[in-house]
Amino acid sequence: MGHGLYVHVPFCVRKCAYCAFYSRRPEPELVAAWLAGVERELGGLPEKFSPGSVFFGGGTPTALSEEDLARLLDLIHERVDLHNVAEWTCEANPGTLTPGKAARLKKAGVDRLSIGAQSFDDATLTRLGRIHTSAETRECIALARAAGFDNLGLDVIYGVPGVSRETFCADVEAAMALDPEHISCYCLEIEEGTPFAREEEAGRLSISEDEQRGQFDWARKRLAEGGWTHYEISNFAKPGRECRQNLLYWSGKDYIGIGPAAHSHWNGVRWGNSPELPEWKRAFEEKLAPEAKARETLVMGLRRIAGWSRAEFRAWTGFDYEALRGKEIAELAKEGLLVAEPGRIRLADDALFVSDSVFSELV
Ligand code: SF4
Structure with missing residues (x-):
């Protein structure tokens, strides 16, 4: 399995109502500064660093312009020994992936896209503050397939206050009907500092734990019937399509994270970058006994x-x-x-x- 490389692409078109990840709008000067920082950090990779998997996460990597995405891909090719890479994933959000970006990613060696569908119900997508409709999610998947991606993951969210069991079940059915190789099913967490947290404080959001658990149990059963094996708390895959980068984290292997807010674990030392742009620093470093x-x-x-x-x-x-x-x-x-x-x-x-x-x- 080897070790992993993670690149945090800290840009989103707009902030979703539930999200606490570090991301900013992709203003050209900020993206340029980020690319310069990525180049600097890649230059400091340990000697003989040769990852078995690479993961572009975010944020929304596909919120980058085609030119900036191409620059990032070039930097990786220039600075990283990619000979051992068995899987290279890029997160992609509907409404931001174009045929040109998909073709660039594929040509550079990215062989897996993880697509943030979240729901196939437009009212739920609006409630979540997503920038896309369910029709755009379907377009995004068709576009990825047309570009030659034969390994796709779809994310769906359960336990959203105000969203009925029926609506969530229909989301899972819709995700299954699109036949992705991988489905992640995450429970909505109310994160501090988000619009959802403020709504909760004002008493406008509530869902019982029983309902959330019921939705999760239903999804587990249904996905297993459909041929997706439950291999991690929130993740389901067709045989052999488990996400390698995640398997690497869960089995305690080493990885290096590049970019603001990225974390690393290498040779018994763990460190994390500060969530800051245009410049980020190493926020902490500790040696683990x-x-x-x-x-x-x-x-x-x-x-x-x-x-x-x-x-x-x-x-x-x-x-x-x-x-x-x-x-x-x-x-x-x-x-x-x-x-x-x-x-x-x-x-x-x-x-x-x-x-x-x-x-x-x-x-
Ligand atoms: S697209 Fe993803 S990373 Fe960006 S704000 Fe929405 S949930 Fe957060």
Whole structure:
């Protein structure tokens, strides 16, 4: 699997009502400054850095103009040894992908697009503050297929206050009907500082946890029936189409993130960039003790539905999970939140929706 390269493209046409990711409008001077910063950071990559996967995320990478996207792709080709890349993903949003951009991405070696559909109901899209209609999402997928992309992911959101179970189920059906290789199903989180958070404070937003869990359970069942295997808490894939970059994060492998707000983990050191443009800095850097790193890897790996095999965990971290967290594992298993079998642990089905509380016990 090797290690990964992540590039944060911090630009969006407009901010969605629920989003707390760092992004700005793609003003030409800001994009130019960002590209210069990316070039600088790429110049500082460790010697012999040769990623097994590359991921352009954001923000909205496809909010860049075709020329700026081409410049970014050129920089990657100039500065990164791409010989070992087995998967190169770019996030794309409907309304921003053009045939020209899709062709540039494909030609440069990007072989997977992750498309932010979120919903196929136009009223829900408006409520979420998305810039596109469901018709534009369908156009975006057709355009990606026409450009030769045979590996597409679609994101859908569940648990949106005011959106009925029927509407969400229709979203999942619509996503399935488009036959993407990968479907991510994220729960809407109300993030501080967003318009949704202000609406919630004013008492105008509410949805019960039971309803959110019901939507999630329904999607899991339906996607499995349709042939998408549930391989991580929020992710479903056709056989062999799991996202490699995400698998790499969840199995505790090293990666380097470039751009404002990007995080990295390399050789036992973790650091994060500040969310700032035109110039960003390294906001923090810490060396993780091997045991702390192993605990973190334990939690990350439990996001995978298959969990950890004891042998795999030991081979990868040098620690035995029983020695590391045996008491907590036994307690969580007793509560029905973890399944502890001989030689393997994984989240119980009932814990998938409350995984954060399980993870906080283990870290
Ligand atoms: S397009 Fe994505 S990154 Fe940009 S504001 Fe919307 S949710 Fe956030």
